[in-house]
Amino acid sequence: xxxxxxxxxxxxxxxxxxxxxxxxxxxxxxxxxxxxxxxxxxxxxxxxxxxxxxxxxxxxxxxxxxxxxxxxxxxxxxxxxxxxxxxxxxxxxxxxxxxxxxxxxxxxxxxxxxxxxxxxxxxxxxxxxxxxxx
Numbered sequence: 001x002x003x004x005x006x007x008x009x010x011x012x013x014x015x016x017x018x019x020x021x022x023x024x025x026x027x028x029x030x031x032x033x034x035x036x037x038x039x040x041x042x043x044x045x046x047x048x049x050x051x052x053x054x055x056x057x058x059x060x061x062x063x064x065x066x067x068x069x070x071x072x073x074x075x076x077x078x079x080x081x082x083x084x085x086x087x088x089x090x091x092x093x094x095x096x097x098x099x100x101x102x103x104x105x106x107x108x109x110x111x112x113x114x115x116x117x118x119x120x121x122x123x124x125x126x127x128x129x130x131x132x133x134x
Contacts, residue, residue, distance in 0.1 A: 057081075061093045062095070121125075
């Protein structure tokens with residue numbers, strides 16, 4: 001069974017990295033929850049993201065970039081993910097695509113740094129492996 005993974009990111013990073021990364025994750029057997037794929041016009045953001053996406057996720061991949069580290073939605077998704085990590089063992093997998101300040105709550109977690117967002121197969125393989133390992 002494919003691991004259910006929520007992909008947290010800033011909308012500004014969607015075209016430059018997130019869509020391609022999410023597609024490659026799916027192609028590698030990861031059941032990715034991505035807002036663009038899971039939400040339709042008229043859907044409740046809070047219900048879809050927090051009650052469907054994050055609540056059911058076995059892992060949360062958080063894309064850390066100059067855009068995302070200051071976004072209120074990304075911060076809230078990270079907050080919920082930390083609570084879920086403590087209460088039910090949800091994995092948090094930080095993926096760093098820019099030189100940016102890593103949030104305090106992730107500083108004790110090993111993150112995957114992607115220095116070249118056009119060439120990251122080895123990093124993708126590591127993220128896929130971590131997504132599926134208990």
